[in-house]
Amino acid sequence: xxxxDLPFRDLxxxxxxxxxxxxxxxxxxxxxxxxxxxxxxVIDLVCYFVQGDLAxxxxxVNLQIGERLMAEAIARxxxxxxEEIEKLYIEKGDYGLVAEAVxxxxxxxxxxxxxxxxxxxxxxxxxxxxxxVGSQExxxxxxxxxxxxxxxxxxxxxVRIALGTLRLGAGTMTLLNALAVAFTGSKRNKPxxxxxxxxxxxxxxxxxxxxxxGLDGLAEIKIQVGHPIKMMAAQxxxxxxxxxxxxxxxxxxxxxxxxxxxxxxxxxxxxxxFSRNLENITHQYPDVVEAIRQGLAAREAIxxxxxxxxxxxxxxxxxxxxxxxxxxxxxxxxxYVKEIPVKxxxxxxxxxxxRSLIDAPYxxxxxxxxxxxxxxxxxxxxxxxxxxxxxxxxxxxxxxxERGLEGILAKSxxxxxxxxxxxxxxxxxxxxxxxxxxxxxxxxVVAVGGFAGRGLSLIHI
DNA sequence: ACCGTATGCTCC
DNA sequence: ATTCCGC
DNA sequence: GCGGAATGAGCATACGGT
Numbered sequence: 001x002x003x004x005d006l007p008f009r010d011l012x013x014x015x016x017x018x019x020x021x022x023x024x025x026x027x028x029x030x031x032x033x034x035x036x037x038x039x040x041x042v043i044d045l046v047c048y049f050v051q052g053d054l055a056x057x058x059x060x061v062n063l064q065i066g067e068r069l070m071a072e073a074i075a076r077x078x079x080x081x082x083e084e085i086e087k088l089y090i091e092k093g094d095y096g097l098v099a100e101a102v103x104x105x106x107x108x109x110x111x112x113x114x115x116x117x118x119x120x121x122x123x124x125x126x127x128x129x130x131x132x133v134g135s136q137e138x139x140x141x142x143x144x145x146x147x148x149x150x151x152x153x154x155x156x157x158x159v160r161i162a163l164g165t166l167r168l169g170a171g172t173m174t175l176l177n178a179l180a181v182a183f184t185g186s187k188r189n190k191p192x193x194x195x196x197x198x199x200x201x202x203x204x205x206x207x208x209x210x211x212x213x214g215l216d217g218l219a220e221i222k223i224q225v226g227h228p229i230k231m232m233a234a235q236x237x238x239x240x241x242x243x244x245x246x247x248x249x250x251x252x253x254x255x256x257x258x259x260x261x262x263x264x265x266x267x268x269x270x271x272x273x274f275s276r277n278l279e280n281i282t283h284q285y286p287d288v289v290e291a292i293r294q295g296l297a298a299r300e301a302i303x304x305x306x307x308x309x310x311x312x313x314x315x316x317x318x319x320x321x322x323x324x325x326x327x328x329x330x331x332x333x334x335x336y337v338k339e340i341p342v343k344x345x346x347x348x349x350x351x352x353x354x355r356s357l358i359d360a361p362y363x364x365x366x367x368x369x370x371x372x373x374x375x376x377x378x379x380x381x382x383x384x385x386x387x388x389x390x391x392x393x394x395x396x397x398x399x400x401x402e403r404g405l406e407g408i409l410a411k412s413x414x415x416x417x418x419x420x421x422x423x424x425x426x427x428x429x430x431x432x433x434x435x436x437x438x439x440x441x442x443x444x445v446v447a448v449g450g451f452a453g454r455g456l457s458l459i460h461i
Numbered sequence: 462a463c464c465g466t467a468t469g470c471t472c473c
Numbered sequence: 474a475t476t477c478c479g480c
Numbered sequence: 481g482c483g484g485a486a487t488g489a490g491c492a493t494a495c496g497g498t
Contacts, residue, residue: 024480064493066469136494164470169479171484260472275472276474321473328472329491349481353498455467 004039008115011049012154015292018168027170028187033177038117040211044204045121047175052166055122056202058228058278063128065139065162070095074159077147078102078107085180095163099147100156124162126422173429175203189306196221198230198421199358201278213448223356225267225300228278230422232348234409236431240390240397246426249414252366255383256323256406256430257345259308264344266301287337287378288344295379297372298352305346305382312341315377318404346373347382350419362417362427397431407432 005226014034018027031050038046048054055061065073067089074095080102088098088424123146126250130138143162147155160166170178176197180190196218197206209217223229235242243251261273262281271289273282282289288307296303309319309327317342327336349369350357357365385396397408411417412427420427 009469022479062470066467068468080473090472120487131493132493169484173483277472325490326473331492 002006003118005116005118006038006042008117008120008154009151010034010037011046011117012151012157015157015166015168016153018170022169024174027168027174028181029176031170031175032181035178035182035207035211038211040208042117043211045117047203047207049161050120050170050175051170051172051203052161052164052168054121054128054203058274058280060280061125061128063124063139063162063164064135064144065127065233067095067141067163069136070143070159070163073143073147074099074102076140076144077155078106088358094165096156096165098161099159100152102178103147103150103155104152105113115154115427118301120146120158140280153412160371163428172197175262176206179207179210184215186291191447192218194422199223200424200453201228208373213240216237223302223351223358225265225302225351226270226272228263228265228274228280228420229302229350229358230278231261231304232264232420232422232428233424234428235424235426236430236432240394240431241430243410243429244390245414246429247410247414249412250388250414251410251429252362252386252459253386253396253410254347254385255345255381255396255411256432257306257308257318258406259306259318259324259342259345261304262288262307262344263302263304263350263422264288266292266296266298266303268299281328283330284333287342291344291376291379295374295376300351300353301349301372302351303346303369303373304348304350305344306341307344310343312339314430318343325338343377344379345382346380348419350459358419358421360418361415361417362411363413365419406430412443 011034015028016031021027021030034046035043048056053061054063068136070084071082071085075085077099078085085102088101089095092098092101112362123142127142146158146367150158154401157166176193177187179192180187180193184192192215193206193210196209197203200206205407206218209220211271213220235246237246244271261276261284263278265272265274269294271282272280273285273292274289275281285307292303292384308323309324310315311319322339324342327340327342329336346369348374349365351373357368360368369381373379375381383400385393387393387396393408400408407430410429410431414427417427
């Protein structure tokens with residue numbers, strides 16, 4: 001039996017309404033209306049489309065279509081020369097409007113069978129799948145076909161989705177609010193949806209669960225090893241005293257390393273590494289995979305830390321982020337593993353052998369981490385200081401800066417210092433070197449060089 | 462097969 | 474990541 | 481204060497000319 005679907009036209013009408021308002025509340029109402037008439041079978045796809053995507057952010061689905069290729073695709077669909085299309089773009093500043101204009105001039109555009117959410121999604125995925133020799137030609141033909149079958153208004157949004165320029169002003173939080181209104185009757189329940197989203201990083205999945213089973217459905221979204229969890233972020237302060245003001249119940253400070261934040265999932269010998277944006281970057285770090293495989297005394301675990309470039313031949317002299325970035329590659333990885341050794345500094349643990357630690361306070365998580373990590377030259381915990389003495393903390397900060405690190409991170413030790421996936425809250429506060437330098441405004445400060453592992457040498461004039 | 466160029470996409 | 478903007 | 485959007489440097493991929 002055929003799964004139910006939604007006319008793409010319906011989605012396009014919603015997009016037009018969203019474009020016509022800047023009010024967040026109104027957007028929530030418009031989207032809630034859309035969700036109520038969307039069959040649950042395709043509600044995940046609708047969510048991705050509203051965000052201008054085809055899948056969850058962490059899925060590696062890319063159209064690989066830019067302005068140039070799009071101009072050519074519109075040219076083919078409309079039968080006009082590409083020069084004319086590009087000229088129109090200079091006038092209008094948006095290929096969506098260009099496509100709409102030239103296809104409207106065509107007369108019979110889109111008179112064939114109507115596009116649906118599912119059919120458009122399948123065909124765009126087909127575009128994304130094209131790779132290798134001749135792939136650009138194949139992408140062009142698929143896109144041009146799709147545009148020919150679209151009405152001019154549909155073409156406007158198809159083009160924007162493909163180019164990643166949809167910009168409706170409705171992001172993830174607006175979507176979650178609208179889902180709460182549509183399926184639980186009230187925005188009040190949005191935090192429940194947000195929590196589920198932060199555990200799975202996939203609005204589409206949250207939408208499907210809540211559309212099919214309401215709030216109970218959300219309980220089915222749990223931490224799964226191998227599925228990335230949205231990362232917690234820190235607030236910022238300019239002055240050390242502010243940390244004391246914001247965290248009266250006590251805190252610990254940790255060095256903030258200048259590297260790449262990673263979330264490592266271990267299931268037996270299987271290890272997967274996710275970037276801050278939840279991209280799967282396992283292939284970039286075979287050495288980190290090995291360190292996790294060997295260095296965690298747990299069968300299953302999800303841990304978080306910072307990967308930092310080392311000065312070759314050392315295990316505690318760090319290089320700046322820029323150096324680490326040449327490790328961001330697909331080929332020649334083994335060569336760069338030798339040339340740019342890295343160290344993983346762990347600072348959190350979210351899951352161990354069947355137990356979620358998300359709701360455990362920070363001191364407990366840190367204790368578990370200390371228990372399961374086998375320290376080595378390539379794997380360690382972040383340097384940490386538990387103190388209430390401002391001078392001691394300042395010295396800890398200064399040492400971090402001297403070593404070329406970014407600064408320090410203060411972490412609340414209060415009972416409510418749980419891991420707030422996806423949130424930026426005051427239970428983590430960063431204090432970075434730039435701000436402290438700004439305070440030294442009676443001096444002119446000149447950076448004269450960045451030496452490996454020793455940070456910037458500074459001269460006061 | 463080998464180059465430079467154009468295009469698209471990621472991280473802080 | 475930081476920054477700006479509108480609600 | 482929050483949510484949404486914009487932003488620059490370096491690598492990967494495909495193309496097109498030799």
